[in-house]
Amino acid sequence: MKNDWEPKIVAFLCHWCSYAGADLAGISRIQYPPNIRVIRVPCSGAVNPLYILKALREGADGVLVSGCHPGDCHYLSGNYFARRKFFVLHQLLQWLGIEENRVQFSWVSASEGQKFSQVVEETVEKVKKLGPAQKLVKEFTFHV
Amino acid sequence: MFEKEIRRKAKELLEAKTVDLVIGYTSGSLPFQARPILVSSPEDVGKLVWNHFARSNLARYLLPYRDSSKKIALLAKGCDARAVAVLLQEEQFPRERIHIIGLPCPGVISRRKLEEKLGEIKEEDFSWEENSFLFQGEKWEVRPFLEDTCARCRYPNPPLYDELIGEEKEPWRDGSVDYLKELDNQSREERWQFFAAELSRCIRCYACRNACPLCYCKECFAESDSPRWVNGVPTLSDNLFFHLGRSMHLAGRCVECGACERACPEEIKIGLLPLKVEEIVRENFSFEAGLSLEEEAPLLTYKESDPGEFIK
Numbered sequence A: 001m002k003n004d005w006e007p008k009i010v011a012f013l014c015h016w017c018s019y020a021g022a023d024l025a026g027i028s029r030i031q032y033p034p035n036i037r038v039i040r041v042p043c044s045g046a047v048n049p050l051y052i053l054k055a056l057r058e059g060a061d062g063v064l065v066s067g068c069h070p071g072d073c074h075y076l077s078g079n080y081f082a083r084r085k086f087f088v089l090h091q092l093l094q095w096l097g098i099e100e101n102r103v104q105f106s107w108v109s110a111s112e113g114q115k116f117s118q119v120v121e122e123t124v125e126k127v128k129k130l131g132p133a134q135k136l137v138k139e140f141t142f143h144v
Numbered sequence B: 001m002f003e004k005e006i007r008r009k010a011k012e013l014l015e016a017k018t019v020d021l022v023i024g025y026t027s028g029s030l031p032f033q034a035r036p037i038l039v040s041s042p043e044d045v046g047k048l049v050w051n052h053f054a055r056s057n058l059a060r061y062l063l064p065y066r067d068s069s070k071k072i073a074l075l076a077k078g079c080d081a082r083a084v085a086v087l088l089q090e091e092q093f094p095r096e097r098i099h100i101i102g103l104p105c106p107g108v109i110s111r112r113k114l115e116e117k118l119g120e121i122k123e124e125d126f127s128w129e130e131n132s133f134l135f136q137g138e139k140w141e142v143r144p145f146l147e148d149t150c151a152r153c154r155y156p157n158p159p160l161y162d163e164l165i166g167e168e169k170e171p172w173r174d175g176s177v178d179y180l181k182e183l184d185n186q187s188r189e190e191r192w193q194f195f196a197a198e199l200s201r202c203i204r205c206y207a208c209r210n211a212c213p214l215c216y217c218k219e220c221f222a223e224s225d226s227p228r229w230v231n232g233v234p235t236l237s238d239n240l241f242f243h244l245g246r247s248m249h250l251a252g253r254c255v256e257c258g259a260c261e262r263a264c265p266e267e268i269k270i271g272l273l274p275l276k277v278e279e280i281v282r283e284n285f286s287f288e289a290g291l292s293l294e295e296e297a298p299l300l301t302y303k304e305s306d307p308g309e310f311i312k
Helices: A018-027 A049-057 A078-096 A113-130 B003-015 B042-047 B078-089 B111-118 B178-184 B188-199 B207-211 B236-249 B259-263 B272-285
Strands: A009-014 A036-041 A062-067 A103-107 B021-027 B034-039 B072-076 B098-102 B126-128 B132-135 B138-141
Touching: A009 A018, A009 A049, A009 A113, A018 A036, A018 A062, A018 A113, A036 A113, A049 A062, A049 A078, A049 B236, A062 A078, A062 A113, A078 A103, A078 B188, A078 B236, A078 B272, A103 A113, B003 B021, B003 B042, B003 B072, B003 B098, B021 B042, B034 B042, B072 B078, B078 B098, B178 B272, B188 B236, B207 B259, B236 B272
Parallel strands: A009 A036, A009 A062, A062 A103, B021 B072, B072 B098
Antiparallel strands: B021 B034, B126 B132, B132 B138
16 A cells, blocks of 8 residues: 555535535535545435446545434435445445444534534545455446 | 145246236256246246255346336245345245245255265165155255255244244254355464455356346346446456445345255355355344345444444
């Protein structure tokens, strides 16, 4: 591992809360590490577990999924369904031997710019401790 | 072992035109193997057999008839009936077109285990009972020869049936899942090494998926071109992706029949991942697939009190 290694983290942010939270952090000029690559999704419930696996397969060092707090989902219950799904995935990945902090989850509301920056800081820090991802990364690329 | 009763019942149903088709088992082309058979005429019921080698899950053979108007009788062990229950619940088949003949399962015997313990074996050396067998005049218990999935089976009796042939059985084991326990006791790194070694042998032939009664998507994510989730080349990362994806798709649906494991030409313990998912679902959402038609599938519902400590 080179000393100047910086993790790449794919962040799936829900349109209604976490994405707006990230926006607020930006508007308020709150600083947070530039390691995340944001993908906006309609709802945390719309995040297919395969997206997370795919991100890791394509070489992401970490994945962050963030949505509205329980009870605040724009679609009323999307994040509750997401919670069950992610719980199963999280447990399964850990059991398989994937590091616990490779895939992280959070609830960030549209008014929590500060929390968003904290969440990103924590996420990046934890992934940095783990070092570059190796376990689910694809072995080679086809050039078609 | 109730073979006569099964044939009589099948004949009766076909003659009365109650059903158009009976799905059951017949002798395979290799010894110690029974294969699925579709019987549509009463003259052919003699081909039906019922023994310790009924390896496949017959619910798998229902779905091609989903859009026909045929009425189908299905011989169902515990796990087959559970798979049918999940299919019914997912509205993949109408209840009124299926007649379930429940068969309390004596357990499926592994040919490999027979060979390991008895050396060279020939079919004519055996005479079979329900819980034991005679091999060259010597009596053996069936239990140590059972397939792994059957040795840990908790539901040998079909939870759903129209009629039952035979007597309800005690489960071989009461819910302990040994392989999982063994792995649970290992460290995370050891488990990773185990799965990396196992799954790097996978040639991604998809036999596991094809044998699974509940993997019925017309287009599987593993073979989808757009989006392309995995490449066709069986590399470890893509094998893991496929098996993890499959396990997630089976979350709260897997009936633990072990058809995937038995179908694997590389004899990889691929059943362990869906089984672990099943355990997670059972312990946290107290749900087991295929036991009731009313209870909602665990990932299609939620509770406000669901575990959420892992979310920041």
